[in-house]
Amino acid sequence: MKTALRITRAQNFADWYQEVIKEADLAEHSGVRGCMVIKPWGWAIWEHIQARLDAMIKATGHRNCYFPIFIPIELLAKEASHVEGFAKEMAVVTHHRLVQRGGALVPDAPLESPLVVRPTSETIIGEAMARWVRSYRDLPLKLNQWGNVVRWEQRPRLFLRTSEFLWQEGHTAHASEVEAMEETLTMLGVYRRLVEDDMRIPVISGEKTPGERFPGAVATHAIEAMMQDGKALQAGTSHFLGTNFAAAAGIRFQDRDGTEKLAYTTSWGVSTRLVGALIMTHADDDGLRLPPRVAPTHVVIVPILRDEASRHLVLDAADKLSAQLRSGTAGGEALRVELDLRDDAPATKRWGWIKKGVPICGRARPARHPGPHHRLHPARCDRGEAQSAACGFRRERRPRGRSLRRDAVAPGDRVSCGADSRRHRRLRRVGEAFSPGRGGRVCHWQVVGRSQHRCEAG
Amino acid sequence: MKTALRITRAQNFADWYQEVIKEADLAEHSGVRGCMVIKPWGWAIWEHIQARLDAMIKATGHRNCYFPIFIPIELLAKEASHVEGFAKEMAVVTHHRLVQRGGALVPDAPLESPLVVRPTSETIIGEAMARWVRSYRDLPLKLNQWGNVVRWEQRPRLFLRTSEFLWQEGHTAHASEVEAMEETLTMLGVYRRLVEDDMRIPVISGEKTPGERFPGAVATHAIEAMMQDGKALQAGTSHFLGTNFAAAAGIRFQDRDGTEKLAYTTSWGVSTRLVGALIMTHADDDGLRLPPRVAPTHVVIVPILRDEASRHLVLDAADKLSAQLRSGTAGGEALRVELDLRDDAPATKRWGWIKKGVPICGRARPARHPGPHHRLHPARCDRGEAQSAACGFRRERRPRGRSLRRDAVAPGDRVSCGADSRRHRRLRRVGEAFSPGRGGRVCHWQVVGRSQHRCEAG
Numbered sequence: 004m005k006t007a008l009r010i011t012r013a014q015n016f017a018d019w020y021q022e023v024i025k026e027a028d029l030a031e032h033s034g035v036r037g038c039m040v041i042k043p044w045g046w047a048i049w050e051h052i053q054a055r056l057d058a059m060i061k062a063t064g065h066r067n068c069y070f071p072i073f074i075p076i077e078l079l080a081k082e083a084s085h086v087e088g089f090a091k092e093m094a095v096v097t098h099h100r101l102v103q104r105g106g107a108l109v110p111d112a113p114l115e116s117p118l119v120v121r122p123t124s125e126t127i128i129g130e131a132m133a134r135w136v137r138s139y140r141d142l143p144l145k146l147n148q149w150g151n152v153v154r155w156e157q158r159p160r161l162f163l164r165t166s167e168f169l170w171q172e173g174h175t176a177h178a179s180e181v182e183a184m185e186e187t188l189t190m191l192g193v194y195r196r197l198v199e200d201d202m203r204i205p206v207i208s209g210e211k212t213p214g215e216r217f218p219g220a221v222a223t224h225a226i227e228a229m230m231q232d233g234k235a236l237q238a239g240t241s242h243f244l245g246t247n248f249a250a251a252a253g254i255r256f257q258d259r260d261g262t263e264k265l266a267y268t269t270s271w272g273v274s275t276r277l278v279g280a281l282i283m284t285h286a287d288d289d290g291l292r293l294p295p296r297v298a299p300t301h302v303v304i305v306p307i308l309r310d311e312a313s314r315h316l317v318l319d320a321a322d323k324l325s326a327q328l329r330s331g332t333a334g335g336e337a338l339r340v341e342l343d344l345r346d347d348a349p350a351t352k353r354w355g356w357i358k359k360g361v362p363i364c365g366r367a368r369p370a371r372h373p374g375p376h377h378r379l380h381p382a383r384c385d386r387g388e389a390q391s392a393a394c395g396f397r398r399e400r401r402p403r404g405r406s407l408r409r410d411a412v413a414p415g416d417r418v419s420c421g422a423d424s425r426r427h428r429r430l431r432r433v434g435e436a437f438s439p440g441r442g443g444r445v446c447h448w449q450v451v452g453r454s455q456h457r458c459e460a461g
Numbered sequence: 462m463k464t465a466l467r468i469t470r471a472q473n474f475a476d477w478y479q480e481v482i483k484e485a486d487l488a489e490h491s492g493v494r495g496c497m498v499i500k501p502w503g504w505a506i507w508e509h510i511q512a513r514l515d516a517m518i519k520a521t522g523h524r525n526c527y528f529p530i531f532i533p534i535e536l537l538a539k540e541a542s543h544v545e546g547f548a549k550e551m552a553v554v555t556h557h558r559l560v561q562r563g564g565a566l567v568p569d570a571p572l573e574s575p576l577v578v579r580p581t582s583e584t585i586i587g588e589a590m591a592r593w594v595r596s597y598r599d600l601p602l603k604l605n606q607w608g609n610v611v612r613w614e615q616r617p618r619l620f621l622r623t624s625e626f627l628w629q630e631g632h633t634a635h636a637s638e639v640e641a642m643e644e645t646l647t648m649l650g651v652y653r654r655l656v657e658d659d660m661r662i663p664v665i666s667g668e669k670t671p672g673e674r675f676p677g678a679v680a681t682h683a684i685e686a687m688m689q690d691g692k693a694l695q696a697g698t699s700h701f702l703g704t705n706f707a708a709a710a711g712i713r714f715q716d717r718d719g720t721e722k723l724a725y726t727t728s729w730g731v732s733t734r735l736v737g738a739l740i741m742t743h744a745d746d747d748g749l750r751l752p753p754r755v756a757p758t759h760v761v762i763v764p765i766l767r768d769e770a771s772r773h774l775v776l777d778a779a780d781k782l783s784a785q786l787r788s789g790t791a792g793g794e795a796l797r798v799e800l801d802l803r804d805d806a807p808a809t810k811r812w813g814w815i816k817k818g819v820p821i822c823g824r825a826r827p828a829r830h831p832g833p834h835h836r837l838h839p840a841r842c843d844r845g846e847a848q849s850a851a852c853g854f855r856r857e858r859r860p861r862g863r864s865l866r867r868d869a870v871a872p873g874d875r876v877s878c879g880a881d882s883r884r885h886r887r888l889r890r891v892g893e894a895f896s897p898g899r900g901g902r903v904c905h906w907q908v909v910g911r912s913q914h915r916c917e918a919g
Binding site: 151 | 496505588589608
């Protein structure tokens with residue numbers, strides 16, 4: 004069977020992963036070892052993941068803030084004193100000027116004390132919390148930060164392991180142990196909802212073994228996502244830090260009873276690695292497939308411009324259809340519709356969108372007979388809603404049968420729901436809105452032919 | 462006259478500026494020289510500025526992406542070869558490991574070639590554009606990036622000049638000179654709309670003199686904002702780079718006629734400095750004042766809990782009012798309402814909110830008589846809309862007369878619209894929605910007493 008990608012999963016999973024990224028134009032390696040350039044389509048997916056998670060972080064009472072990218076070496080020294088054979092791969096800044104000398108650029112003006120580019124912000128945020136927290140009235144202090152961090156990687160892989168990556172790191176301080184433990188699990192639950200409900204990636208969540216704990220944590224909880232090669236990928240972690248970090252940073256507060264106590268702290272984070280998880284869960288040998296909630300574009304319309312006579316009619320119809328679709332909604336959000344007017348062959352454009360994983364890609368063709376004999380009906384099959392677009396389009400002839408997997412709890416427990424009915428000639432791609440937890444349903448987007456068909460859930 | 466801040470503008474403008482930031486809890490200096498911690502209230506303002514600008518950047522056809530934080534020294538060397546006596550204040554990374562040796566942490570594993578933390582991304586984005594652009598079909602290429610940059614500062618000032626700051630940088634490539642010049646002015650217009658319409662800061666926009674141009678630019682346009690001390694602050698720049706940067710990076714394309722040509726490029730940016738401009742334009746001796754469009758919270762309700770008997774009633778009423786207000790909108794957005802239930806004295810809370818610049822801070826008191834004799838009516842006076850909240854509140858007794866300045870084109874051309882009518886005993890703070898350009902109107906938020914009054918525009 005012919006596939007859109009040159010390399011299939013069966014041939015070489017690791018190479019196929021790179022190929023999906025390249026063909027979907029998500030990211031590429033930069034000239035800086037281990038650092039990637041996230042291209043617009045990849046970045047837009049991350050932006051949608053961010054927006055969904057940010058709303059949940061705020062809804063659970065956290066506030067965003069921003070701490071410096073540089074960590075003074077003295078703060079790390081405190082941490083290092085607890086760790087046997089401390090050695091960390093991180094970017095060390097030693098100078099603050101670059102000058103031209105003898106035809107070359109050389110570092111100048113050495114810093115009194117080197118700085119490191121943050122690998123995580125526990126130390127610098129802990130130091131601030133120690134300054135900010137005085138009384139039980141200042142607690143809980145629930146902070147989150149979106150930013151970039153650097154951990155030098157010898158064997159980088161796009162999105163999965165890069166020297167610089169983007170993430171959010173939550174840091175909270177609480178007056179009681181119970182509250183801090185609750186916080187740790189609340190955020191694990193938020194991650195689970197993000198990854199399962201919005202990204203359609205089945206996960207197993209639970210506590211890590213002592214050997215896999217974040218250094219200094221009392222308990223580390225994680226969500227592990229199951230990839231198509233049967234391997235688990237750690238997709239998010241939430242740490243209960245007890246009073247260990249508070250003791251090191253001096254986060255103390257005067258309690259209601261007048262005594263001074265150490266605060267209990269937590270930290271939790273997810274990163275651009277989630278985009279890697281998305282690819283390894285949903286992509287197939289034809290390229291990426293995006294769950295609608297994090298798809299930058301839901302529907303693309305590619306006009307087929309055969310001749311000058313029909314050109315105006317087709318463009319006008321496609322324009323009307325886009326406008327009509329844009330006023331629709333999917334999962335409470337406005338439908339994101341793109342009319343692809345680039346100066347390129349329609350087949351090239353269409354296959355480009357398929358490899359990018361856009362949920363619906365429809366072609367707008369001139370009608371065979373004058374008048375609106377043929378119609379394009381984009382429909383949300385999980386709701387039974389359908390919008391009719393009487394714009395003189397021909398129905399989509401080539402059915403595509405790729406759909407998202409069901410929620411699977413055991414690795415390898417995959418169910419394909421994409422069997423197409425020849426009779427209906429549906430174009431369907433990428434499910435939406437299955438109920439969280441086991442037994443969820445995968446529902447389909449579809450563009451149906453001349454008449455509207457009843458919707459089905461897989 | 463007693464003021465909420467210890468230092469007034471008349472006493473010392475620079476110290477007053479620091480005091481506003483401290484009392485509004487916007488940001489603070491960190492232990493890292495020149496780097497600031499942006500605290501939740503300051504960050505939330507920046508998030509609202511970002512959201513507004515990001516929408517405008519996307520609406521003008523740009524796509525966000527992300528480039529590495531590190532720039533290889535070889536890329537800068539290319540640029541340096543054009544610059545006499547090149548010397549730049551930037552953070553230079555020379556090692557990629559930190560190890561413990563003799564009780565101290567020391568840098569280890571020197572890089573073959575040092576990296577700098579990006580002071581701007583022209584070089585690394587230019588290099589990518591040279592790879593991505595092949596044909597006229599790839600143009601225009603309109604990219605934007607939100608991120609952090611570092612330029613070592615010897616004399617840092619919070620938000621205005623910091624070693625690390627956050628910004629967006631737009632980088633575009635075009636097939637024609639005319640299109641690139643149009644782009645430069647389009648983005649200058651976007652900045653003007655952001656700063657004037659959303660942030661209520663009057664600006665003068667125009668082209669900089671050759672001596673003030675961005676090095677290598679053909680023309681640099683800027684918006685200059687007028688501060689209360691009569692000084693101008695550069696609030697945003699947009700550069701037309703001609704083919705200078707394209708020639709250095711090798712951004713060439715095959716045009717429709719088959720010939721190879723150099724692309725025309727532009728770049729443009731605004732930064733967290735805008736928060737500094739906001740403060741120096743709108744704050745007064747009682748603290749910050751926020752224009753509603755970028756205010757993290759529009760309305761705060763502080764319940765006055767006198768005794769246990771009325772406690773439940775007041776909290777219940779305040780809760781209802783918050784819910785009612787939250788379903789309202791301001792300028793097309795949902796009203797952002799906070800019910801302040803912190804365990805603190807009401808006066809402390811209220812003055813805290815005033816110093817933070819929240820547009821409306823109302824107190825929910827027990828009614829003097831049983832039943833809904835007194836009402837709180839929060840009203841949008843620029844539209845004549847009013848929401849009645851029959852929750853048994855007493856009307857606000859202390860009128861506050863601070864409002865935003867009119868659009869001023871000349872420095873010092875300020876008009877205060879806050880004269881309170883004793884008869885109406887209005888509580889009003891912070892204007893909203895004046896028409897852009899000269900002669901715009903300042904309109905008021907207000908909370909009026911027992912009966913609703915007609916709205917006025919200043």
